[in-house]
Structure formats: structure tokens, C-alpha cells
Amino acid sequence: ALNTGTVIGIASMLADTSFYAKFVPSFAWVFDGGAQTYEFDKFMAYLETLYASKEEELTEQIKDKLNQLNKKYN
Secondary structure, eight states: OOOTTOEEOTTOEEEOSSOOOSEEOTTEEEETTEEEEOOHHHHHHHHHHHHHHTTOOOOHHHHHHHHHHHHHHO
């Protein structure tokens, strides 16, 4: 569950059944019992698959922006 004021970073995956911390970092995988930063290449591969399943294109502009954000926050 989310508390009022919880800040969630971009590209984070929340799969916890309890209350989350007040801050969830970007590119984090949060699950019962812990959290970890996931590999950016795996995230991008997943995102490519997600976009393809919706018959959309993951543009170079989006890829570049996510890469910049990953470098900034990790």
C-alpha cells in the first residue's frame, strides 16, 4: 500500500503486499522482503516487448531519454 507523500521513481516495479517506503528509487524492483535495482538492458528489452505487444514502436527518442535518466539516477 502507498502512504500519502510516497515518491516513486521512474520505471519502478512495485510488487509488495505491505506499505512501501516513503521513497522508491528509479529503476527499482520492490518486492516482499526487499528491493533491488534491475539491469537497464533487461528493462529496455522488456519495454521493447511491451511496446511490440501493443503494436507500437519504442522510438529512439524515448530510448535516449530513458538512457539519460538511468545514467542520472543509477
